[in-house]
Amino acid sequence: MDLENLLHKWLNGTATPEEVTQLKASPEYASYLEISAATAHLKTPEVASDQNYKAIASQLQPKNNVRKLFPVRNLLKIAAVLAIFVVGYLYVDSLDTTIHSQIAKKETFTLPDSSEVALNANSTITYNKNNWNSQRTLNLQGEAYFKVTKGNTFSVKTPLGTVTVLGTQFNVFSRDKQFNITCYEGLVSVAYNDTLIKLPAGSQLSIENNTLIKHANAFAPFPSWTANESSFENADLAAVLEELERQYPIQLTATFSNANRRFTGSFTHTDLTLALKSICDPLQLAFTIEDERVTIYANKSQ
Amino acid sequence: MDSLEDICKEATFKKVYNTYNKEVWRFIYYKCGNTAQADDLVQDAFIKLWQNCAKTPLAKAKSFLYTITNNAFLNEIAHKKVVLKHAKAQPNRINSESPEYVFEEKEFNQKIENAIANLTEGQRTAFLLNRIEGKKYAEIATLLDISVKAVEKRMSQALASLRKEIGNV
Known part of the structure; x- marks a missing residue:
């Protein structure tokens, strides 16, 4: 084996004593061994281990607090918040719209198809604006006047029956057992129980205690209440006084015995004293007003 | 883990x-x-x-x-000359030798230090890893990301260079 390989073998610490002797026989390799052996005794400076670790440790602390980032987790958070907003919006959006008029207040508003609705005092309309254009249906409790734009079937549902039109002006009154429909323009069909009644312009249908009364009503182009006046024709006085209570925030007490009187005429919605006079004078009744308490009694002097 | x-x-x-x-x-x-x-x-x-x-x-x-x-x-790092401090070096032969020999020994070590400082960075690192750290060629090759043959070459070159500077001892 040549000496160079033996030298590497020796440097790697695997040379046999014979091989060392062999190397030492050559002056050149003997000096290599000498130099190598002397180098092995050289000392390197002391390593300042502790000092270095202090320098390192000062940089380790922040790393301990670093949490592994999950971009997906953050995305999920954002998605959850968005989902809450979207679901919340859709839920609110899908809710029915309710419009209610207080006592002594009237509401006028426009439906999504620009049909106009006038809501008389103490009445409620509920409808869903989302599918309005495909299904024009609303629920009514009380009294309202509709100016319907031409289009799909327009239905007004009341506890007593359903009024269906295609495009017209009509008034619906539905309180307790009283159900009045007045058509001012076009043609209205009224579904009551199992009967379907066609109501032409200028006519009125009254259903009172399951009795159908159909009569012409050509005197007005629109319901008088929309002009702040309530009109009655041969109406039960009790119904007239109920209407009065809806138009004025009053507590009404009637002390006269014969309540089964009929009333034909009208009263205004803007002046209580005038309205009471309009009702009481023709029927020979008297009244007193104390704050919001109104008492109507028989006028005994006459 | x-x-x-x-x-x-x-x-x-x-x-x-x-x-x-x-x-x-x-x-x-x-x-x-x-x-x-x-x-x-x-x-x-x-x-x-x-x-x-x-x-x-x-x-x-x-x-x-x-x-x-x-x-x-x-x-x-700019490449610099390496001067190994070996003040604490304790050659094993020192005890039994004459003062004259001790002086020679010191002189010899001084020469080695200077010669090592003059090696190339590659030669010196391989040589000292083997001599001082006692690492085998294979290990040095891995640490420096070179072949064992290259380590052998660096070792041979380092020794030849040292011997040339120090002269035959």
């Missing part, structure tokens, strides 16, 4: 540091010959190990440290 092997745990990290910091420090020192630079590079290497603790298994920590310091050295 076993928690004992998780370098992200400070106790494990400290253990790795205690095991390797000195040899890594000397490795850099053989290359640059400057204690302050060796300190800096060791600190940087261990901080990098900490930052990459999640990606580095315990078994790869050693080679990670060597690779980092080696690269940092190549990138940043």
Whole structure:
């Protein structure tokens, strides 16, 4: 084996004593061994281990607090918040719209198809604006006047029956057992129980205690209440006084015995004293007003 | 991963540091010959190990440290002459020898120091890793990312260069 390989073998610490002797026989390799052996005794400076670790440790602390980032987790958070907003919006959006008029207040508003609705005092309309254009249906409790734009079937549902039109002006009154429909323009069909009644312009249908009364009503182009006046024709006085209570925030007490009187005429919605006079004078009744308490009694002097 | 092997745990990290910091420090020192630079590079290497603790298994920590310091050295450190301080060197022959011989011995060592300082960085690192650290050729080859043949060549060149400077002893 040549000496160079033996030298590497020796440097790697695997040379046999014979091989060392062999190397030492050559002056050149003997000096290599000498130099190598002397180098092995050289000392390197002391390593300042502790000092270095202090320098390192000062940089380790922040790393301990670093949490592994999950971009997906953050995305999920954002998605959850968005989902809450979207679901919340859709839920609110899908809710029915309710419009209610207080006592002594009237509401006028426009439906999504620009049909106009006038809501008389103490009445409620509920409808869903989302599918309005495909299904024009609303629920009514009380009294309202509709100016319907031409289009799909327009239905007004009341506890007593359903009024269906295609495009017209009509008034619906539905309180307790009283159900009045007045058509001012076009043609209205009224579904009551199992009967379907066609109501032409200028006519009125009254259903009172399951009795159908159909009569012409050509005197007005629109319901008088929309002009702040309530009109009655041969109406039960009790119904007239109920209407009065809806138009004025009053507590009404009637002390006269014969309540089964009929009333034909009208009263205004803007002046209580005038309205009471309009009702009481023709029927020979008297009244007193104390704050919001109104008492109507028989006028005994006459 | 076993928690004992998780370098992200400070106790494990400290253990790795205690095991390797000195040899890594000397490795850099053989290359640059400057204690302050060796300190800096060791600190940087261990901080990098900490930052990459999640990606580095315990078994790869050693080679990670060597690779980092080696690269940092190549990138940043101006090559300087290495003067090994060996004031505490204790040649084993000193006890029984005559004062005359002791003087010769010192002179001889002085010559070796100077000669080593004049080696190329590659030769010196390989030579000192073998001579002082007692590392086998195969290990040196791995640490320096070169072949065993290249280590042999560097060793031969280093010895030839040293002998030329010191002269036949």
